[in-house]
Amino acid sequence: MSRPSSQAQEANPDALPKQHRTYSIGELARMFEVTPRTIRFYEQEGLLAPTRQGQKRIYREKDRVRLKLTLRGKRLGFSLAEIREVVEMYDAMPDGNARQLKRLLEILADKRANLERQLEDIRLMKLEIDDVDQRAREVLRQLGDDA
Amino acid sequence: MSRPSSQAQEANPDALPKQHRTYSIGELARMFEVTPRTIRFYEQEGLLAPTRQGQKRIYREKDRVRLKLTLRGKRLGFSLAEIREVVEMYDAMPDGNARQLKRLLEILADKRANLERQLEDIRLMKLEIDDVDQRAREVLRQLGDDA
DNA sequence: GACGAGGTTTACGTTAACGTAAAGTGCTTG
DNA sequence: CAAGCACTTTACGTTAACGTAAACCTCGTC
Structure with missing residues (x-):
C-alpha cells in the first residue's frame, strides 16, 4: 500500500477535479461496457479524436461525453454515419x-x-x-x- | 370512371369489409414503403406466413398487421430475431x-x-x-x- | 401471339459495425 | 531479465438485412 505521490487514478474516480481527468481506452471500455475495438472503430469513423501520448490514446472528458452520446444515439437506432454528421457540424x-x-x-x-x-x-x-x-x-x- | 361490379380493389381501400380483404405483395410493399424483397425476406425469417393461390402469395389482414408491427419494432431498433421471438410465442x-x-x-x-x-x-x-x-x-x- | 405488368425462385453481392487473431511496443514488478 | 499486462497496428472474418440480377411463369390486352 505504498502510494506517496504516484499517479494511480482509477481507484477513486471522484477524487479529482474530474474536468481534467484523462482516461485510457480500457477504462472507457469498461465504463461503457464496450470493447476497446469498438472505441478504436469509432475513432476511425471520425466520431472520436483522442490525443496521443507516445502511441497511446489519451481520452479527455470531451471524448468521454462524445462516446456517451454516440452510444445513446446507437441505442436509438441511429447509424454511426448519422451521428457523425451531427458531431462534425457541431465541431465546425x-x-x-x-x-x-x-x-x-x-x-x-x-x-x-x-x-x-x-x-x-x-x-x-x-x-x-x-x-x-x-x-x-x-x-x-x-x-x-x-x- | 366505369366500375360496375368489377373487383378493382386498390382504389378505395375503405370501401369493403376490410376484414376479409387480401393483399398482393406489391400492394403491401407500397403501403409500407418497402420492397417486395423485404417482405419475402421477412417470410423466410418466419415473421410472415401468407397463404398461396397457385404460386402467388396472398396476404390477409393478419399478415398486414404483423408486417406493421415488425416494421415498428425495426424502427425501435429491435432485430428481426427479437421480433420473431415474440411473434412465435404469441402464436403458440x-x-x-x-x-x-x-x-x-x-x-x-x-x-x-x-x-x-x-x-x-x-x-x-x-x-x-x-x-x-x-x-x-x-x-x-x-x-x-x-x- | 407478342408483350408488358406483376409475380416467382435462386443465388450471388453489399454494407454496417464490429469480432478476432497475429505480431509488436513499453512499463513495472518479482 | 523474464514475465505479464495494457496498449498498439494490420488484416481478415462475421452477421444481419436486405439489394440486385437472371431466368422463368401467367395473366389480360392490343
Missing part, C-alpha cells in the same frame, strides 16, 4: 458559415421528428405488449392458479 | 405450456424495460438537440439578422 459550428448552420438546423429538425415518431412507436408498442401480457396471464390463470 | 400462446408463457412474460418485461430506457434516451437527446439548436441560432444571429 464556431466558424461555420451560414449555409452549414442552416443545414445543421435542418438535420436537427429531422432528428427531432424522428424522435417524435419513436415516441409514438413506443407508445403503441407498449399498448400491444400490455395486451399480449394480459392474454398470457389469463391463459396462465386457467392452467392453474400457481402463477 | 393458446396451447402454450406454462413454462413458455412465463418465458413470454419475461421477454415482455424485458422489452418494456428496453422501451423505458429508450424513452429516457429520447428525453436526453432532445435536450441536447435543443442545446445545439440554440447555439446554432445564436451564431446565425451574429452572422447577420437574415436567418
